[in-house]
Amino acid sequence: MLGVQTAVGVMARRGFVVLALTATGAWADTVPEKPSDPFDYSYCGGKPVYPVIGYNFATVCGPRNQIAVGRRGQLMWLFPSADGRTMLHHGMRKLSADELNRISLLAEVTQLAASTDGAAGHVMYDLGINFSGRPNKREHAAFTADYTPANELFRTLLKLVPDAPPLPDCAEAATDFDPTLMPAQRHLDPQPMTDRHASIRR
Amino acid sequence: MVFGAAVPSGANPSENAFHGLRVEPARTIPPETLADAQGKAAEFPLKTDKWQLVVFGYTHCADVCPMTLHRTALLLKQLGDDGARLQPVFISIDGDRDTPETVRDFTRKFDARIVGLTGKPETLQAVANEFNVVVRRFRGQSSLAYKLEHSSFMYLLDPQGRVRLLYPASSDLAGIAQDLRMLWRSP
Numbered sequence: 001m002l003g004v005q006t007a008v009g010v011m012a013r014r015g016f017v018v019l020a021l022t023a024t025g026a027w028a029d030t031v032p033e034k035p036s037d038p039f040d041y042s043y044c045g046g047k048p049v050y051p052v053i054g055y056n057f058a059t060v061c062g063p064r065n066q067i068a069v070g071r072r073g074q075l076m077w078l079f080p081s082a083d084g085r086t087m088l089h090h091g092m093r094k095l096s097a098d099e100l101n102r103i104s105l106l107a108e109v110t111q112l113a114a115s116t117d118g119a120a121g122h123v124m125y126d127l128g129i130n131f132s133g134r135p136n137k138r139e140h141a142a143f144t145a146d147y148t149p150a151n152e153l154f155r156t157l158l159k160l161v162p163d164a165p166p167l168p169d170c171a172e173a174a175t176d177f178d179p180t181l182m183p184a185q186r187h188l189d190p191q192p193m194t195d196r197h198a199s200i201r202r
Numbered sequence: 203m204v205f206g207a208a209v210p211s212g213a214n215p216s217e218n219a220f221h222g223l224r225v226e227p228a229r230t231i232p233p234e235t236l237a238d239a240q241g242k243a244a245e246f247p248l249k250t251d252k253w254q255l256v257v258f259g260y261t262h263c264a265d266v267c268p269m270t271l272h273r274t275a276l277l278l279k280q281l282g283d284d285g286a287r288l289q290p291v292f293i294s295i296d297g298d299r300d301t302p303e304t305v306r307d308f309t310r311k312f313d314a315r316i317v318g319l320t321g322k323p324e325t326l327q328a329v330a331n332e333f334n335v336v337v338r339r340f341r342g343q344s345s346l347a348y349k350l351e352h353s354s355f356m357y358l359l360d361p362q363g364r365v366r367l368l369y370p371a372s373s374d375l376a377g378i379a380q381d382l383r384m385l386w387r388s389p
Contacts (some may be wrong), residue, residue, distance in 0.1 A: 109223040
């Protein structure tokens with residue numbers, strides 16, 4: 001079998017989705033099944049599968065929000081309250097084939113693009129993408145109006161979520177911070193973001 | 203609390219200007235040594251002042267590879283004289299079976315201007331990995347009768363060897379031609 005292990009763990013730890021992605025081996029091992037539709041590059045057991053995509057995002061004073069797309073095309077979102085203790089909005093819905101095709105294509109080009117540096121921003125995100133059988137893509141970036149595939153993918157996902165994420169305007173100027181941390185922890189993060197960028201860049 | 207106030211919104215003209223998907227920041231492909239149609243060492247990305255349209259495939263492929271090369275030939279025709287500014291490149295993902303001769307014979311069926319490259323399986327794998335091309339091998343009735351399933355995108359590289367645009371194999375050819383002319387017009 002293809003040397004791939006992927007797990008989308010929806011864990012109840014502090015009420016947040018935790019995406020765990022591991023992949024080994026990007027090249028072909030021989031598998032006995034017949035090829036599926038040659039245009040379906042994400043073949044897996046004869047059923048359509050899609051890239052696993054996860055965004056953690058926040059403003060520096062706001063809670064950690066999460067949007068994810070699962071292997072079978074489910075869109076999931078978790079938007080906590082300002083203090084992060086309760087859930088403001090959360091939900092899940094199956095995306096249409098057209099929506100998934102668009103998202104898959106954007107994920108494809110996001111994976112191919114060179115990673116952007118973690119420039120300061122009002123909204124920062126950490127992105128993870130896993131296509132079956134390929135190395136993971138990680139990116140830490142500021143969400144801006146500029147075109148990058150990662151920004152465009154994020155913008156597309158936000159439009160598909162019926163709820164608005166809590167992204168309060170903060171007193172701080174644009175800054176670089178870790179959106180996966182709780183707001184109170186962000187100022188205490190001992191690891192400089194520049195080191196962190198180096199560790200998540202491909 | 204203001205919800206979503208910090209989210210930049212609006213249509214994105216920089217993406218919509220192209221029919222292909224912009225790879226931004228552009229990805230630089232590190233050079234690898236492959237084999238050309240004569241079996242000589244050829245560095246990829248090619249050392250050329252042309253833009254390169256790169257596709258991956260294999261000569262035993264019965265469906266998507268011939269179709270993509272056929273469409274590449276149609277694109278060259280559509281570009282007319284401007285076609286001289288584009289270098290189509292077919293890279294084999296099947297180093298076990300695809301020799302320089304078989305790749306040459308395969309590509310020439312479609313258009314003699316298509317450069318076919320092959321090489322050692324591990325080198326081809328390294329090149330494919332740079333493009334995030336996924337390849338799966340399916341057993342056939344004998345050890346040499348296997349089939350491969352693979353990504354079928356077309357990648358447009360600039361003369362500096364950077365991937366600039368990505369196209370699904372079924373993309374509209376007129377759109378690709380329009381993108382190329384727009385890129386060639388820009389400084």
